Amino acid sequence: MPKLELLPAVDVRDGQAVRLVHGESGTETSYGSPLEAALTWQRAGAEWLHLVDLDAAFGTGDNRALIAEVAGAMDIKVELSGGIRDDASLEAALATGCRRVNLGTAALETPEWVAKVIAEHGDKIAVGLDVRGTTLRGRGWTRDGGDLYETLARLDSEGCARYVVTDIAKDGTLQGPNLELLKNVCAATDKPVVASGGVSSLDDLRAIASLVPEGVEGAIVGKALYAKAFTLEEALAAVSA
Ligand SMILES: O=C(O)c1ccccc1NCC(=O)[C@H](O)[C@H](O)COP(=O)(O)O
Numbered sequence: 001m002p003k004l005e006l007l008p009a010v011d012v013r014d015g016q017a018v019r020l021v022h023g024e025s026g027t028e029t030s031y032g033s034p035l036e037a038a039l040t041w042q043r044a045g046a047e048w049l050h051l052v053d054l055d056a057a058f059g060t061g062d063n064r065a066l067i068a069e070v071a072g073a074m075d076i077k078v079e080l081s082g083g084i085r086d087d088a089s090l091e092a093a094l095a096t097g098c099r100r101v102n103l104g105t106a107a108l109e110t111p112e113w114v115a116k117v118i119a120e121h122g123d124k125i126a127v128g129l130d131v132r133g134t135t136l137r138g139r140g141w142t143r144d145g146g147d148l149y150e151t152l153a154r155l156d157s158e159g160c161a162r163y164v165v166t167d168i169a170k171d172g173t174l175q176g177p178n179l180e181l182l183k184n185v186c187a188a189t190d191k192p193v194v195a196s197g198g199v200s201s202l203d204d205l206r207a208i209a210s211l212v213p214e215g216v217e218g219a220i221v222g223k224a225l226y227a228k229a230f231t232l233e234e235a236l237a238a239v240s241a
Pocket of ligand 1: 023
């Protein structure tokens, strides 16, 4: 059975690595240099980095130069997220050498553009499905953007390669992942799913890993690593066992 991929997260706000609660602006706890955080995860054995420009997601500016510096310093695969909504931001994101980008708001607000870039870039494009209940949220998770399953069906029909699924109610809370949501999304699509939000323990990671046969490919881990609930080395060992 393929092992669960782990993607330690570095979310950047105003030049700092931060964690948010429920993805809400203003709930930041700062953890210092994004480059140092990313290098720490790389040294610990990560194969992927999940790198988010929160300012670009919220529309409060961007950290484009810093994000490019961090992505460029990595020897591992990078998934870039946050505020990628048009040709210019997509071009800048892909120019960092990242392995793939996550589109969120654009999938809700400019579906024709998303269909076009999926056709052009294939599996370099993932779509982030950020939900409260089964309602999608865009613009840094601040605005409703339609029904999860209708949007998923549309994106599937357009050939979207992969989904990053976040239960906003769990994100940054250390309350455990929403396994029901992950199972339901896996049942609705044949495409791989990356789980995001709420991981608090090695048991949570083992529970997500048990969904690999159903279609879960990876798990993003943020707060738990910064809060030192476990080390990345322990997490990697837990999901490869
Ligand atoms: O990814 C985004 O575009 C984004 C936009 C607005 C708010 C938050 C956003 N991402 C947050 C993350 O990807 C978290 O790093 C991830 O869900 C980890 O969550 P947790 O393990 O619960 O800290």
